[in-house]
Amino acid sequence: MIKQVYLDNNATTPMDSQVFSAMKPFFMEKFGNPASRHSYGWSAKEAVEKSRKIISTEIHAKSRSIIFTSGATESINLAIKGLCQSQKYQRKHIITQVTEHRAVLDTCAAMENKGVDITYVEVEKDGRVDPQKVCDAIRDDTILVAIMHANNEIGVIHPIGDIGEICRENNILFLVDGAQTFAKIPINVKEMNIDFMTGTAHKIYGPKGIGFLYINYEKCPDLHPQIHGGGHERGLRSGTLPVPQIVGFGKAVELCIVNREAENRKQKKLRDNLIDKVTGSLPNTLINGSLDHRLPNNINFTFPTTDGDSLLIKLEHIAVSSGSACTSAKLEPSYVLQALGHNKELAKASIRIGLGRFTCEDDICYAAEEIIKAIK
Numbered sequence: 001m002i003k004q005v006y007l008d009n010n011a012t013t014p015m016d017s018q019v020f021s022a023m024k025p026f027f028m029e030k031f032g033n034p035a036s037r038h039s040y041g042w043s044a045k046e047a048v049e050k051s052r053k054i055i056s057t058e059i060h061a062k063s064r065s066i067i068f069t070s071g072a073t074e075s076i077n078l079a080i081k082g083l084c085q086s087q088k089y090q091r092k093h094i095i096t097q098v099t100e101h102r103a104v105l106d107t108c109a110a111m112e113n114k115g116v117d118i119t120y121v122e123v124e125k126d127g128r129v130d131p132q133k134v135c136d137a138i139r140d141d142t143i144l145v146a147i148m149h150a151n152n153e154i155g156v157i158h159p160i161g162d163i164g165e166i167c168r169e170n171n172i173l174f175l176v177d178g179a180q181t182f183a184k185i186p187i188n189v190k191e192m193n194i195d196f197m198t199g200t201a202h203k204i205y206g207p208k209g210i211g212f213l214y215i216n217y218e219k220c221p222d223l224h225p226q227i228h229g230g231g232h233e234r235g236l237r238s239g240t241l242p243v244p245q246i247v248g249f250g251k252a253v254e255l256c257i258v259n260r261e262a263e264n265r266k267q268k269k270l271r272d273n274l275i276d277k278v279t280g281s282l283p284n285t286l287i288n289g290s291l292d293h294r295l296p297n298n299i300n301f302t303f304p305t306t307d308g309d310s311l312l313i314k315l316e317h318i319a320v321s322s323g324s325a326c327t328s329a330k331l332e333p334s335y336v337l338q339a340l341g342h343n344k345e346l347a348k349a350s351i352r353i354g355l356g357r358f359t360c361e362d363d364i365c366y367a368a369e370e371i372i373k374a375i376k
């Protein structure tokens with residue numbers, strides 16, 4: 001059998017077996033509905049509240065400020081649309097930036113169609129947002145700044161603390177898409193002046209289909225719900241809670257917290273080895289995005305003289321992607337790399353590599369050989 005190595009952990013991660021074990025009883029034995037008022041319901045509710053506590057503690061927030069959703073996409077939709085639809089704001093302007101995930105860009109575009117003004121701040125050559133440019137974009141009617149913590153394609157970490165400070169000074173709400181960082185990089189919503197934050201379990205070895213939205217109710221008391229029904233989750237997200245997924249999410253967070261320093265160190269070392277091997281043999285290789293402000297598990301290469309159309313086919317033995325999972329599904333060159341100044345050809349001749357908890361040295365040696373062979 002031909003060896004396959006998974007190096008697309010920024011798209012999704014395999015579930016940790018400990019997460020799976022924690023979830024299992026909640027499918028068949030402890031199957032109660034947490035809204036029910038009997039022992040089955042109570043034990044389900046207890047499990048849900050335990051996970052909510054783990055998640056809220058991780059970001060230094062109160063339990064009640066966490067709303068469970070189906071993932072980061074839904075959380076972002078709830079925050080942006082919910083805010084725009086709230087009666088409190090008549091004239092509306094939102095600031096975001098050009099390399100956000102489609103979940104933010106497309107939701108903003110949908111709001112633009114409804115008359116909301118959106119400013120898209122450009123990024124610098126290293127892929128980071130300059131906080132001054134966010135500051136310069138602020139208007140009297142700005143209600144929200146939406147900037148991701150780390151980019152899903154190039155792994156670049158934005159200066160969230162500085163941008164949060166600007167938002168605080170100007171009394172503007174701040175949304176941070178933490179899909180790539182939650183539980184991997186410590187974050188403190190109070191210190192960083194974050195009013196909305198998202199996270200998703202499937203990026204941290206948990207199940208797919210579960211995420212959260214953190215809401216700072218003190219600054220934003222009247223968010224408009226997007227899913228109506230039984231009034232679950234403080235009336236903001238109706239629907240019976242998926243208890244096994246929520247239990248798995250909590251367990252995944254616990255495991256990340258215990259292991260994160262060692263994991264981040266190991267992944268950075270392996271990632272840097274891969275960079276050395278690839279750039280040593282292919283000196284024309286370009287590295288996209290800042291190396292100093294970057295997720296330890298991510299690297300994004302451009303191979304300038306390569307035909308991008310056949311690149312992923314030639315790399316069939318390693319699971320990497322060109323662009324993010326959603327843009328590679330559309331077979332379009334990455335808009336993130338184009339925002340960094342690459343033309344379409346260069347953007348196509350690029351790959352994103354995401355290491356994970358289960359990546360080992362052998363995988364990296366194999367991937368380096370496959371990449372070098374394919375490009376040469």
Ligand SMILES: Cc1ncc(COP(=O)(O)O)c(C=O)c1O
Nearest residue numbers: 071072073101103152179180200
């Ligand atoms: C930065 C970022 N935001 C949002 C999302 C969407 O997350 P989900 O799959 O939980 O909807 C992803 C994952 O694809 C992501 O990487």
